[in-house]
Amino acid sequence: MKVDKKLTFSTIGIMGKPKHKEVGETIITLFNFLQQEDYSLLVEDRVACDLAIPNDQQVTWQTLGERCDLVIVIGGDGSMLYAARLMSDYDIPLLGVNRGYLGFLTDIQPQQVCEKVAEVLAGEYTEERRFLLEAEIDGDQGSENPRFSDAVNDIVLYPGEISRMIEFEVYINDSFVYSVRGDGLIISTPTGSTAYSLSAGGPIMSPAINAISLVPMFPHTLSSRPISISADSKVDIVFSKDNQNEARLSCDGQVRFPVMPGEKFCVRKRQQEMWLLHPKDYDYFRLLRTKLGWGSKL
Template sequence: MKITNHTHLLTQIKTVGLVCKPNDTTLMPYVEEIKSALQLQGVALLIEQTSAQMLGYKGVSFEQMCEESDFLISLGGDGSLIALCRKSFAYHKPVLGIYAGQLGFLTDIQTDEIRQFIEELFLGHYRIDIRMMLEISLHVKGKIEKIVAFNDIVLSRSKISHMSTIKAYVDGKLFNSYYGDGLIVSTPTGSTAYNLSAGGPVVYPLTEALILTPICPHSLSQRPLVLPVDFEISFESDGDTVIVIDGQDTYNMNEIERVCVRSAKEGARLIHSLDRDYFDVLKKKLHWGHV
C-alpha cells in the first residue's frame, strides 16, 4: 500500500484533546496556556483523565478524548508523544507534540511558543507529516496479538551473560541469523533513536523503509540493512530473548513462537510548524556535523 507523506490540513477545529507526561505537576502553567490560547479561538479542550487528575482538572476517558477531538496534543517529551501516537492509532487523529521533556527530538513546539503556534495553526500555517509505523504480530499458541510501534521493536538478550540467537525470514525464507546482543527493527522516524546508538543509518523520516540493525553482533560480517516497505519480516528466537516495543512494552519470547513485522497500513500524523527542518533538528539536538 502506498502511504503519502503529507496529508490535508484540518478543515474545522472545534475540540482538542490533551495528554500530559505522567507524574509531572510542573506542566500546570503550560496546560493553562494551551487552554486559554484555544479559548481565544472558540475551541474546547478535553483533558485525558489521568493527566487531569494529576493537575486537578475535570477529565474525560482516553477513548472519549480521541473520539471527540479534531487533533490531540502531547505535552511532555518524546516518550509521551510516542505513547500517544501508539495509543490513539486506531482513531487516526493528528498529534501535536509540545516539548516539555529532556531531548525533544520529535516534539518541535517549545512551551514558550504555545500561544504563537496555536494562533498560526488556526491560520492554516502548519503541516501534517505522515510517519510510517510498524505493525507487529506476536504468534502465541495459535493466537495472534497485534501491536503498533512508532520508533522500533527491539529483540534483545534477556540475560546479561548470554548472547541471543535470532533467525530472520522474509516471506518465510531464512535470510540471516543474528548472534549477539539483539536486533532493532526501526521505522525511519525511529532511526535516530536506538538504531542510531547501535550504528544504524539515519533515514529521512518521510522515507518508507524497514531498517534492521544488529546490536553488538558477534561477527565481522553483520551490517545494518534497509529493506523495502512492503516486505514482511518474521523472527524466531529462544526463551533468552525479550521483545521491547518503543522502549515501553516488554514481552518474553518464551511464550512467543514467531514475531512478524510489517509497515502498518496507516502512519502517525504529526502536526509540525512550517519552519521545522529535519537537518536543523539533527544539528541542534544530536550535534549532526559537529567536529
C-alpha cells in the same frame, strides 16, 4: 494545481505526562489559552486529575479519539510515542510541545507554546504522515492473552537476562537472510532511526522514505551489519530452540512481552499511520543539525 483543504479545529484534546512541574505548568498555560480562545477542550483523565481540570473536561483517551479534531501532546518523545500508538486508530492529527530531552517529535518549544499553537490553529502548519510497525508472536491469534503491539520507533528483541547472548534467525518475505548470535535486534522505522537504532550504529533515514532498518546489537561476528529494506516487507524472527532462557520483545520501550525458545514473531507495516502537524517553519534537517550537533555552513 491541487490545493490542500485546511483542517478545522473545534474540539481539541490534550495529552501528556505531568510528572514534572514544568510539564504541568505548560499544560495549564495551554489549557487556559485555548479556553480563552473559545475552543472546546478535552483532557486525558490521567493528566487532568493531577491538574485540577474540571470533571466534565476529563475523558479517556478513547473519548479523545472519538471526539477531537486535534490532539496536542505535551512532554517528551516518549509521550508522543504513547499518544501516536493510541490515536493512529482514529486518524487524528497530533501536535507536539516539547517538554522532554531531545524532542525529535515534539517540535514546539514551551516558551512559544501559545504563539505556535495559535498559528497552527489558524491554518499555518505542514502535515506529515509516518508509518508504524506491528509485531505479533506467531500462534497467538485467538488466544486469551495475545502478545501483540505496534510501534512508532522500533521493535527490539533482547535477552531476558543481562550479559547473555541470544541466537535467532531472520527471514524477509519468507527468504532466509542470516542467523545471529548477539545481544539482539532492532527493527526501526525512519522515525526511530534517530533513537535506539542510532545508538547501535544504524542509519539515519528521512521520514519520507518507505523503509525499515534491521540493526543487530553487538553481534558475535563482524559480518553482521545493519541493512535497510522496504517497509512493505514481512520480517520473521525465529528465536532459536537452543536458547536456554526466554527473550523479551519491546515496542517503543513501552510495551514488552516474553519470547520463548523456538517461538517466531512477525513484524509488518501497520495499516494505520501517525498523522503529525508541524509549525509552518518546521525543517527536518535543521532539526537534525540542532539535536545532533552537526556543523553549520562554511
